[in-house]
Amino acid sequence: MTSEPAIRELLRLDAAHVWHPYGPMPATVPPLLVEEASGVRLRLADGRELVDGMSSWWAAIHGYRNPVLDAALAEQASRMSHVMFGGLTHEPAIRLATTLVDLTPEGLEHVFLCDSGSVSVEVALKMCLQYWRSLGRRDKVRMLTWRGGYHGDTFHPMSVCDPEGGMHALWRGVLPEQLFVPTPPSGFGTPVDESYVDTLVRAVEEHADELAAVVVEPVVQGAGGMRFHNPAYLRVLREVTREHDVLLVFDEIATGFGRTGALFAADHAGVAPDVLCVGKALTGGYLTMAATLCTRRVADGISRGEVPVLAHGPTFMGNPLAAAVANASLDLLSEGTWRDEVRRVERKLREGLAPAAAVPGVVDVRVLGAIGVLQLDHAVDLAVATEELTSRGVWLRPFRDLIYTMPPYITSDADLELVTEAMVDTAKVA
Known part of the structure; x- marks a missing residue:
């Protein structure tokens, strides 16, 4: 136990210098x-x-x-803590990407490893925008989502968070203006609201020519309000986006890896998106790492473009320590x-x-x-x-x-x- 004077000094320094998330400086509620x-x-x-x-x-x-995760971290640190991912690769990242492809909904074949959940959404939106640019469809630049969502604090993800109830209303007029439909009806097991289905379908149909993607949190809206909705609405979105040539993005940063009772929330609906974001529990909470997965269609489209590379590359992308502990965490999940x-x-x-x-x-x-x-x-x-x-x-x-x-x-x-x-x-x- 730390001595009382040492505690007071640490908290004094914290108040003087450390800016905590979603708080003023200095903090009004001491940590x-x-x-x-x-x-x-x-x-x-x-x-x-x-x-x-x-x-x-x-x-x-x-x-x-956790002894398994501790051991994975120590073993990897004894060999290599980090190496740049540009032009180099390593076994922990290769194994992690392969496992993610195996675990996630069918059709997601390519994995871009990211620093954090918010960055994985940033990458997902960039993938969608670059995909349509590569195909010469520069008019498809907007995103559609439903109200009550939260997708992170970096710039483009803020634009698909709830524009009124969220913390990002401050940036109205600066962020890209996206399209919003009402919050999905509440209740995981409640009957499907056909009028809401009509709202979803009509919104995609009317704006298909300008929509790059529909972006939603499947089944559970997290930091936007902890709301649950019927998985059937995900099937509606999958059908209408496929019919009208719009990409579908699922943000499973909060819901992935078992939190809702299914390995991924998309599994409740039995559908697969074109792009999937995962993070948070990916490493069992040990280190920051996330991933953006996409279909072969999306990757091939970007690779055929005027700029045939995904224009993103974090310094610590594919960090071996994070990848190794993520593999250990997924191994624990695979035990069932x-x-x-x-x-x-x-x-x-x-x-x-x-x-x-x-x-x-x-x-x-x-x-x-x-x-x-x-x-x-x-x-x-x-x-x-x-x-x-x-x-x-x-x-x-x-x-x-x-x-x-x-x-x-x-x-x-x-x-x-x-x-x-x-x-x-x-x-x-x-």
């Missing part, structure tokens, strides 16, 4: 100082332990200090126990969050796979909620009107009970 993490627990410098119900922003699906784990987590979340339906101010309780959400009729006071949660030994990061959890798949029943009880009680005071 907690983490000293160690193991299993599903974060040990703070002051000795307290918190159950991490966030999987470090949905990435640490196997928990912390994750399905049982996610089903167990889903069951415990349903049981534990059910009492929240009777709490004043809670307007919705929803669970899908290893995702549990309480939606309130008012914005959550982050400082009050954090104090309440940490006092109960739980780490969550509420936002807007949501108190939610996306825990590691290995979280025990007892710890899931701790998390859900803390969520319900926090809904009463936050």
